[in-house]
Amino acid sequence: MKKGTxxxxxxxxxxxxxxxxxxxxxxxxxVHKLELxxxxxxxxxxxxxxxxxxxxxxxxxxxxxxxDPSKPDTKYAADxxxxxxxLDALGEVKNPSFLTxxxxxxxxxxxxxxxxxxxxxxxxxxxxxxxxLGKASKNGGVYLRKAGSNDxxxxxxxxxxxxxxxxxxxxKRQIVALKVEDLSQLVLRSKEGESVTLKAGANPGEWSLGExxxxxxxxxxxxxxxxxxxxxxxxxxxxxxxxxxxxxxSATGLADAHDSLEAQLKDGKKVVVHLGRQPDAKDGSxxxxxxxxxxxxxxxxxxxxxxxxxxxxxxFRDLSLLRFEPQKVSKLKVQAGGKxxxxxxxxxxxxxxxxxxxxxxxxxxxxxxNMQLSWLQGLRGTRLIDGQVTDVQAGLASPSAVVELTxxxxxxxxxxxxxxxxxxxxxxxxxxxxxxxDALTYAVGEGVKTRLAQGxxxxxxxxxxxxxxxxxxxxxxxxxxxxxxKQLEAQLRGAQ
Numbered sequence: 001m002k003k004g005t006x007x008x009x010x011x012x013x014x015x016x017x018x019x020x021x022x023x024x025x026x027x028x029x030x031v032h033k034l035e036l037x038x039x040x041x042x043x044x045x046x047x048x049x050x051x052x053x054x055x056x057x058x059x060x061x062x063x064x065x066x067x068d069p070s071k072p073d074t075k076y077a078a079d080x081x082x083x084x085x086x087l088d089a090l091g092e093v094k095n096p097s098f099l100t101x102x103x104x105x106x107x108x109x110x111x112x113x114x115x116x117x118x119x120x121x122x123x124x125x126x127x128x129x130x131x132x133l134g135k136a137s138k139n140g141g142v143y144l145r146k147a148g149s150n151d152x153x154x155x156x157x158x159x160x161x162x163x164x165x166x167x168x169x170x171x172k173r174q175i176v177a178l179k180v181e182d183l184s185q186l187v188l189r190s191k192e193g194e195s196v197t198l199k200a201g202a203n204p205g206e207w208s209l210g211e212x213x214x215x216x217x218x219x220x221x222x223x224x225x226x227x228x229x230x231x232x233x234x235x236x237x238x239x240x241x242x243x244x245x246x247x248x249x250s251a252t253g254l255a256d257a258h259d260s261l262e263a264q265l266k267d268g269k270k271v272v273v274h275l276g277r278q279p280d281a282k283d284g285s286x287x288x289x290x291x292x293x294x295x296x297x298x299x300x301x302x303x304x305x306x307x308x309x310x311x312x313x314x315x316f317r318d319l320s321l322l323r324f325e326p327q328k329v330s331k332l333k334v335q336a337g338g339k340x341x342x343x344x345x346x347x348x349x350x351x352x353x354x355x356x357x358x359x360x361x362x363x364x365x366x367x368x369x370n371m372q373l374s375w376l377q378g379l380r381g382t383r384l385i386d387g388q389v390t391d392v393q394a395g396l397a398s399p400s401a402v403v404e405l406t407x408x409x410x411x412x413x414x415x416x417x418x419x420x421x422x423x424x425x426x427x428x429x430x431x432x433x434x435x436x437x438d439a440l441t442y443a444v445g446e447g448v449k450t451r452l453a454q455g456x457x458x459x460x461x462x463x464x465x466x467x468x469x470x471x472x473x474x475x476x477x478x479x480x481x482x483x484x485x486k487q488l489e490a491q492l493r494g495a496q
Contacts, residue, residue: 032098032151034144037127041087044123047163051132052110052117055167057083066170076297077172082162089159090121090129096144096153103150109143110134111152118147119163133160168241175292175299176236176263176271183230184266185210188311191257196313198226215313218440222318229316232308233263236273238299239287247298252289253277254298259310275306319381319442321415321435324407326373331406336417337453343369352459365461372458375451376403376415381442382430385421389441394432395419401452411436417449 047057050069057066057078064078099109106112111134121129130147137143142160145152186198197210207226209215242252249255253276263271276289288306290299301309330345331353342354350366352358391397395418403415418432421443430443451458 032101032153034093034096034098034146034151034153036093036131036146037129039087039091039121039129040123040126041084041091043126044087044121046122047083047086048118048120048122049163050118050120051113052115053164053166055165055170057170066167068167076167078170079172079174082165082170086159086162087121089157089162090119090131092157093131093144093155093159096141096155099143099152099154101151105152106145106150109152111143111145117160117164120147133164136160171241173238173299174236175238175290176233176273178234178263178265178271180204180227180230180234182265182267183234183263185264186226186230186233187262187264189260189262190310190312191259194312196311196316198229198316200230209316213313218438219313220318220320220438222316222320225316225318229308229311232305233261233273236301236305236309238290239302239305240300242289242298242300247289252291252298254289254291261309273309275301275309278306278310279303317384319384321379321381321433321437321442321444322376322403322405322413323437324377324405324410324413326370326377328408328410329373329405330408331404332369332373333404334402334452334455334458336401336449337455339453339455341455341458343459352456355456359456362456363461364459366459368459368461376405379415379444379448381433381444382424382428383443385432385441385443389432391418391434394421394434394441396432396434400431401449403452413437417444417452420446 045059048069049055049057054069055066056069057064064080064083065075066078067075106116107114110116111132116132116134119129119131119133123129132145132147134143134145134152137154139154139156141154141156143152144155144159181204183200185200188196188198197213199208199210201207201223205223205227207223207230209221215221245251254274256277258277259275261273261275263273265271270293272293274291274293276291278288279286286303287300288303290301290306291297292299331342332344333340333342333354335341340354341352343350344353350369352364358364385394396416399416399418401417405413407413413436415433415435418434421430421432424430424443429446431446431449433442433444433448434440435442
């Protein structure tokens with residue numbers, strides 16, 4: 001290589017080193033960055049919102065309270081999860097995109113004093129974090145700036161919606177926070193004077209009626225329904241809050257005879273919830289007042305939640321129609337729609353005993369037997385039929401559907417469906433039903449008969465889910481009617 005070429009190459013290398021050594025310093029000149037004090041969640045003592053929203057959140061003891069800065073003496077319990085979510089979102093503000101530093105444009109982005117949402121986070125002796133949040137940016141984020149600076153940035157994240165809340169939206173809405181396993185009993189008292197006591201058993205999910213409870217003839221208590229009720233009571237949330245005159249007992253109905261429920265804990269503590277007046281059923285938007293003893297706040301519950309708490313003894317009636325352990329069933333017979341199907345256990349599997357000759361192309365799937373047994377095990381009546389109804393009156397002398405179960409070591413269990421039962425709610429169609437579980441008559445949805453009328457199809461091998469372009473598969477359509485499934489599959493294919 002020539003000497004001149006070597007000299008030129010050496011000079012190039014020296015220049016390259018100089019460029020690399022000074023590149024960061026040269027590029028950094030004039031770059032706008034959002035630099036905030038380090039956030040330490042463990043040290044945060046307060047969040048102050050002002051401007052577009054006005055609320056102060058302050059840590060007191062192990063919890064948080066929220067208040068209106070103009071009314072510092074009126075404090076409310078705050079939802080700690082909302083506070084933590086806001087702090088986590090603030091910690092995600094890193095390297096937002098710079099937009100402009102022109103002060104005259106702050107109003108355009110709603111970052112001025114008139115419309116900006118000011119957020120100040122106090123963290124003990126550490127520097128406070130202060131931001132101003134503006135309107136939503138075009139790319140789905142939010143415009144923001146550091147307090148005291150005109151540099152405008154766009155941030156893609158959840159910070160804005162985690163802090164842009166009215167004072168009441170920060171409030172803790174969980175009325176009752178208990179663990180079901182800590183309950184020893186539940187006492188329900190109705191405004192009519194009826195009292196029902198549910199006693200927790202030694203094992204989880206075991207419940208019984210209090211000693212001496214008077215029950216109707218043939219009444220079967222459902223421990224499962226009691227467990228579900230206990231879970232509802234243990235985690236009860238309010239829809240909203242009542243204040244002022246609207247919260248007065250005379251306005252809510254709590255001054256009159258009303259429903260209540262008492263949760264007693266194993267440690268001796270009690271939580272008593274009082275339910276206010278039930279609004280007119282036609283006013284679906286109306287709420288129900290609720291108050292917890294020892295808590296001055298009056299809460300608002302949705303009508304649905306309140307209805308789930310207004311239980312009576314009859315609401316804990318066991319409406320199951322069959323009682324068996326699926327693994328002990330050795331024979332299942334179904335008669336409906338002019339079809340008879342019998343499947344019997346053979347070793348560890350199942351086989352079809354009737355019809356003796358299967359239709360051409362039919363593929364029997366033994367696992368479907370277990371699925372149908374699980375369905376029958378969970379089958380419950382929609383309601384109990386009042387009064388005496390003869391087999392002839394109910395259409396049970398010549399039933400429209402019959403299920404017979406042969407269970408090891410037990411008598412044969414039978415379920416019969418009859419004709420339509422009047423009095424169904426919401427215009428639904430129900431059928432009379434009676435089984436060997438007791439001598440009472442129940443109602444079941446018409447869909448039970450429709451399912452049983454499938455006959456042999458109940459135990460047919462289901463085709464694998466259809467595959468589509470891209471290797472994806474549609475799941476969960478096997479149980480739909482064939483015509484509906486085909487329409488849905490065609491629509492989904494067209495959307496791809």
